[in-house]
Amino acid sequence: MTPPPLRTRLLGVAACAVLAAGLSACENDNVDPNADLIAGKKAFAQKCAACHVLARAEAKGVQGPNLDEAFRQSLKDGFGRDTIHGVVEDQILYPARVPQDSPAYMPAKLVTGKLAKDVASYVASVVARPGKDAGKLATAVQAAGGGKPxxxxxxxxxxxxxxxxxxxxxxxxxxxxxxxxxxxxxxxxxxxxxxxxxxxxxxxxxxxxxxxxxxxxxxxxxxxxxxxxxxxxxxxxxxxxxxxxxx
Ligand code: HEC
Structure with missing residues (x-):
């Protein structure tokens, strides 16, 4: 079910790296320094986790692609996390327009504006990264299903x-x-x-x-x-x- 758009989109942004060769914006790994990663992680848990695997967020949804797997190869291929940030934000705002009963359906604009950037920043910073979130990020989301009997x-x-x-x-x-x-x-x-x-x-x-x-x-x-x-x-x-x- 993994759709082809990711690669196509990455090629699209890769042009940026070529055009701006030598300029840092397209090359560095610095995901948006203004992002609120805690808000991003919380919103990811609420809006995205039911459909996607993202190990750092303990997300186990299987309806959409496994995000760690989807981006691991891109990172290996040399794409920066800032590029992934752009791809994720783009996907949130403009997912493929397919009917709601299609297996490739992802609802558009589950988060918008600054929060969409926060979510994209969180995903881009942690995707395919081993280990666990530390500090305040570690406790940003209450463990699901951890409730009392x-x-x-x-x-x-x-x-x-x-x-x-x-x-x-x-x-x-x-x-x-x-x-x-x-x-x-x-x-x-x-x-x-x-x-x-x-x-x-x-x-x-x-x-x-x-x-x-x-x-x-x-x-x-x-x-x-x-x-x-x-x-x-x-x-x-x-x-x-x-x-x-x-x-
Ligand atoms: C109802 C299930 C569902 C929800 C909720 C959902 N997605 Fe998706 N997502 C999908 C499906 C299905 C695809 C594959 C189709 C496509 O690429 O448009 C997808 C694709 C993606 C991709 C592209 C991955 C690739 O391999 O191309 C990213 C990134 C993504 N989603 C991020 C998010 C984020 C961030 C959220 C929360 C704001 C979210 N998704 C919410 C189902 C969902």
Whole structure:
């Protein structure tokens, strides 16, 4: 599914390096010094992480290309991180215009203006870089799915999707008592999610929702362990799953 535009676009910017040979703007590695990388990382987690892998941001989305892989080769080929900054900002503002149900669909202008530059700067500074973010960047985004266990009450269990759009529910561990159970998963993010439950003969799946919708299922559970997860392609693999323990 990796589309050809990246290479084409890089060739486009490469012309800049040639024309301006000897001038630093096209050659140095200095990604925008005015950028707010913390704001950029936060926005990346909210708006981009559900569709892209970016190791430094712990992003595990698979709908779009793996950004570390996509740019590793460009870096090897000698393109500077400032060039990548330009490519990323361009992609944010002007992704390929394809129908929303196409696998190559990326929504345009998820961030704009200064924030688009901040996101592009963050991506360009960390993409394909080994290790982990340090200092304030390390704690800019709350670990998704790191929430405390949630218990069902009166036959109802609330399992909202991570409101920041990460591939996670607010918890990976839930408990309930045997009997009728309704699971409600509100999704405040703009990336679609649902809630599904499987195990012990149960196999139920709620509606796919986004932008504040709630996906619900009604099941009968008995003592044992069940898996809850999101059925949207790539989301379970990306970490959107957990365990429901009934006892
Ligand atoms: C709904 C899923 C989705 C979201 C959200 C999303 N992207 Fe994408 N992205 C894609 C897809 C699919 C492609 C491949 C199609 C294309 O290149 O236009 C892509 C391509 C890209 C590319 C080009 C990579 C290459 O190999 O050419 C970059 C850079 C990128 N996205 C960055 C971002 C950033 C930054 C955000 C957040 C502002 C974001 N994406 C949000 C799905 C998404």
């Amino acid at each position: 949630v218990a069902a009450k009166d036959g109802k269990l609330a399992l909202p999707a991570d409101p920041n759009g990460q591939l996670a529910y607010i918890t990976k561990e839930a408990t309930a008592e045997p009997g009728a159970l309704q699971i409600d998963s509100e999704n405040a993010a703009s990336i679609p999610h649902d809630i599904a439950l499987e195990g012990n003969g149960v196999n139920a799946k709620g509606e796919t929702v986004q932008d504040g919708g709630t996906s619900s299922i009604k099941v009968d559970v008995k003592a044992g362990e069940y898996a809850f997860y999101c059925t949207v392609a790539g989301h379970r693999e990306g970490g959107m799953e957990g365990t429901l323990t009934v006892k």
